[in-house]
Amino acid sequence: MKKRVFKIVMLFLLLTSAANAQSYSVTSTGVKAGINDLTVEIQFYTPSIVRVVKYPKGSVCAKQSLSVVKSPEKVSFITKKVGDNLLLKSKALSVAIDLHSGQVGFSSGNQLPLLKEKAGSTSFAEINDAGEKSFTVSQSFELDKDECIYGLGQQHQGKMSKRNVSLKMVQGNLDDYIPFFQSVKGYGLFWDNYSSTYFNDNQELTTFKSEVGDCIDYYFMSGGNADGVIACMRNLTGQAPMFPLWTYGFWQSRERYKTQDELVGVVKKFRELNVPLDGIIQDWQYWGNNYLWNAMEFLNPGFDDPQKMVNDVHGLNAHMIISIWSSFGPKTKEFSELEKMNALFNFKTWPESGSEKFPVNKDYPSGVKVYDAYNPKARDLYWKYLNNGIFKLGMDGWWMDSSEPDHLDETPADFDTKTYLGSFRKVRNAYPLMSVGGVYQHQREVSSDKRVFILTRSAFAGQQRYGANTWSGDITASWETLKNQISTGLNFSLSAIPNWNSDIGGFFLWKYKNPLENPDYRELHVRWMEFGTFCPMMRSHGEGYPRELYQFGKKGNPTYDAIEKYINLRYSLLPYIYSASWQVTANQSSMMRALVMDFASDKQAINLNDEFMFGKSLLVSPVTQPMYWKNQLQGNDSVKVEDYSSVKTKTVYLPKGADWYDFWTGEKVNGGQTVQKEVPLDIIPLYVKAGSILPIGPKVQYATEKKWGNLEIRIYRGADGEFTLYEDENDNYNYEKGIYSTIHFSWNDKHKTLTIDKRSGQFPGMLENRKFNIVVVGTDRGIGAELSATPNQVVKYNGNKLVVNFEK
Incomplete structure (x- = not known):
């Protein structure tokens, strides 16, 4: 009887042990482990980049990344079990998995601790996403208390380090969200999720929480320094192609040139004044009324001969780009075809009214709808009309406005909208990547003679591969706004996307009465021109009042002379700038460089929000307060x-x-x-x-x-x-x-x-x-x-x- 009881007890202990044991297998790229109720996969993409994927047991994660274009390399690594930890080590990076808690930690190749997950912080909460079973996913990490981190796209907060920051990451006019940060310790983390995401950092935890995800999916990269981390991120999500030399000259635009004669006249005026100019931009409504929104044709009577307009600009040795949107009016050809393929979103976007008067008259809704840029056939149709209507005229580039896109009066039902890739909720933040990418890829297919150049209002991880320069949105002119542009642009660059600019002078002038005659605004505009000289794109733009330099007086006037001086300085620096742009393309460099990139050991420098390097030689410290x-x-x-x-x-x-x-x-x-x-x-x-x-x-x-x-x-x-x-x-x-x-x-x-x-x-x-x-x-x-x-x-x-x- 005692022997039988002993055998039963031993059998129970063995079964219990087997139930609690954590199994794992070595794969060609890393390991796959079953830990408690989760499956955890570690995949080396390079010796310096590793992917971590987690999902509930019994489910499948067959995700195709929208941002990541790299396939895993054949990486030599070793595995070793030490107590409860399973260690994986390449020549550049060590990863440790606790086989009981599932906690993952990362160290450098010489075993310097870099980052670790917070034990027990992995979270999957089951949700119904527009009829599909999915999860709200969350993961927290432990950072050193004095550790500075950078990136996360652009937000106008005036901060360099993103410690003690909370963000609801949903693309908007002013804020572009990229769920990637890098540390002063020389590592980066990319949270590969496209739904609305909450980022929260405090002294205890740094957390990403996304509304929708079939799995937790992130990439850890060890670069040694900021340039190395950016090189890893671009290796993962795509390299930045070269822009044409002319794009680094001076640009002029306004909201908006109302006729083609007015636009060409601006270029002529610059030539008469002997002031350099390379780019002119036509903003919206060249297509006519709002029911013809973004028709990709010149239906406005002020543009009666668009071919002549483009030819005239080229004849003056200048280049031209034009505003295009991610939405279409109900009377356009594009709208009709997209509606038939079920590729229009039924939520409110700009403009709300068919009437062009302000305030907006909602009694006459515009009927404008955003197109499904996730749908490859819709992207084909978009390019078909863009190519036939505008590109064939010889247009030199694209101003892709509202590429977030504009989403007004958001409702939960809006996010249930079906896209080609699932609910809008699931893929919302990647919209600019898809819309901008569609134009880039199609233009590359039809022409190699003209480099793609896109100016766009929004961005997502990987967008650097699509020949796009992002501007900081429709900002309101003020000294505080000018100062905030510095850290905004630097953190955007630290997010691995090197091309950025702002509306020189600020888009809205709401804070100024008669701004062109207001000494405060005139000084602000000059100081913004000085800052803009040292950005990847130098572009003067705004609404309400024209911003061409001759609007501020004539030669001999201090404001005019200062503006002219900095336009000329920009051109004198073109050999330096163009060579720096080659370093961006060939060696994963950055043109607009936060001080942490070159002086990481100088604690007094790494959190300064009003200085930066332009290239690797020039230290720039813009004036951000009124003085004169x-x-x-x-x-x-x-x-x-x-x-x-x-x-x-x-x-x-x-x-x-x-x-x-x-x-x-x-x-x-x-x-x-x-x-x-x-x-x-x-x-x-x-x-x-x-x-x-x-x-x-x-x-x-x-x-x-x-x-x-x-x-x-x-x-x-x-x-x-x-x-x-x-x-x-x-x-x-x-x-x-x-x-x-x-x-x-x-x-x-x-x-x-x-x-x-x-x-x-x-x-x-x-x-x-x-x-x-x-x-x-x-x-x-x-x-x-x-x-x-x-x-x-x-x-x-x-x-x-x-x-x-x-x-x-």
């Missing part, structure tokens, strides 16, 4: 007047680890200190990192007017340095075939020698011979008003290696 106006009595009234009677200063921090040169004076200053920089109206604090080699281009009226056969090369002593000058045909995709050239410069500070290496590569029209005017910058070599300096040496270069000695 005062109130003055005129009779019984107090009016604002311009007051330049004294020069004001701005406090600037120069990061440690480098010495710096004042761009304007050539004065050398040690890093790791705060300085006071005088900032008259036409000066932005601008410093060049010691060791920099800075090319300066010729004075031109448009980007390609003159070849770079007589460049000024500035050397900033105090450290070794290098620079690669990139050149190609300025447009088309031949660079993807290796048809381009580079010239590598290196400065040896000890021996005072500049080495110009043998030119690498070639392209049609390439300069075989040229001159370099070499300037060694010092206090006697300031730049001055003409943005040029007398060279120390002039050398002729025929493509062969040169060594230039400055020992004497």
Whole structure:
């Protein structure tokens, strides 16, 4: 009897043990484990990137990512079980799974702890998503208490680090949400979910919670530093193609040019004034009334000969892009065809009324509907009309407005709307990725002669692969807004999407009466122009009042002169900017760089929200407070007047680890200190990192007017340095075939020698011979008003290696 009882007890213990045991199997990319009621998969995509997938046992996660385009590489890794933990290790990354709790942690290749999940924080709550069984999913992580994180797209909060931030991540006019952050510790995390997502961070937990998900799906990447993390994210979600050279010139637009003669007249006026211009933009309503919304035809009588308009712009050596939307009016051909394929969404969008008057008259609903950009056939139809109606005219690019899209008076039923990929609730945040991607992919299919250029209002993870520059939405002009643009753009860049800009001067002028005559606004506009000079796109735009520089006076007026000065400065920097853009495409760099990217060890620098690097040489500190106006009595009234009677200063921090040169004076200053920089109206604090080699281009009226056969090369002593000058045909995709050239410069500070290496590569029209005017910058070599300096040496270069000695 005792033996029988003993056998029964032992059998019970064995069965209980088997029930509680956690099983796992090694796969070709990692491991698959059953832990409690979950299945957990770890998949190496590269030695530095690992995917974590979790889903309830008995369910299936067959998700096809919309953002991730990379397939897993064959990665060598080892597995080892240590107590309750299963360890997976590649040459760059270690992953630990607790086989009892399911907690996952990450360490660097040398076992430095980077991030770990909060034990027990994995959550699946079953929901009914428009008739389909799904889950609300959540996962929390533990960060170091003093750890700074960046990214998450763009929000106008004025913050650099995203610690102690709570966000409801739903795409909007002003906020673009990308569920990706990176840490000052050199890692990044991409939460691959497209539904409305809540991000919450405090000192205890950092949490992603998404309304809909068949699984928890995220990617962890170890890059070592910010550039390395961005390289991982682009490796995962796609590389950024080159923009044409002309896109880096100056752009002018307004809401809106009402006739084609008005638009062409603006370009003519710039040419008459000898002020550079490369891009002009036509905003909405060229299609006519709201019932014809986005018809992709010029039905407005003010545009009676659109082919002539495009030809006239091109004849003036400028380029043109045009507004297109993600929605269509009920009287358009597109609406009719999309309705037949059940590819229109039945929720309220802009415009609400068929009447163009304000306020909106809802008694006459516009009937405009958003199209299903998730549907590949709908994207085909969109391009068919865009190509036939506009692209074939020779249009140079697209302004994709309302690419979130606009969603007014949201109701729960709206999110039940069926899309090609499931409920709108499930895929809502990826809409801009799909709509922008559709235009890019179709244009690439029909033309390689013209690089795709898209200006768009919204973005999602991976959108950098679609030739798009995102602007910060319909912002309201104020000094606070200007300052907030800096951290907004930097965090967007830290989200791995390198191309960003804002409406110079602010879109809405609600806070200003007679703004073009208001000294406060005039100063704000100048300071915004100064900031915009150092953004990936320099574009003046706004509603209510035109913003062309001649609206602010004429030559000799301080406002006019300052605006003209910075447009010319932008063009002088084109060789530097275009070479930086090549580094973005070829080496996963970023043009607009938060200080954490280059000075991560300087704790005083990494959270500054009003300074940044433009490329790897220029430190920019925009002026974000008014300085040059005062109130003055005129009779019984107090009016604002311009007051330049004294020069004001701005406090600037120069990061440690480098010495710096004042761009304007050539004065050398040690890093790791705060300085006071005088900032008259036409000066932005601008410093060049010691060791920099800075090319300066010729004075031109448009980007390609003159070849770079007589460049000024500035050397900033105090450290070794290098620079690669990139050149190609300025447009088309031949660079993807290796048809381009580079010239590598290196400065040896000890021996005072500049080495110009043998030119690498070639392209049609390439300069075989040229001159370099070499300037060694010092206090006697300031730049001055003409943005040029007398060279120390002039050398002729025929493509062969040169060594230039400055020992004497």
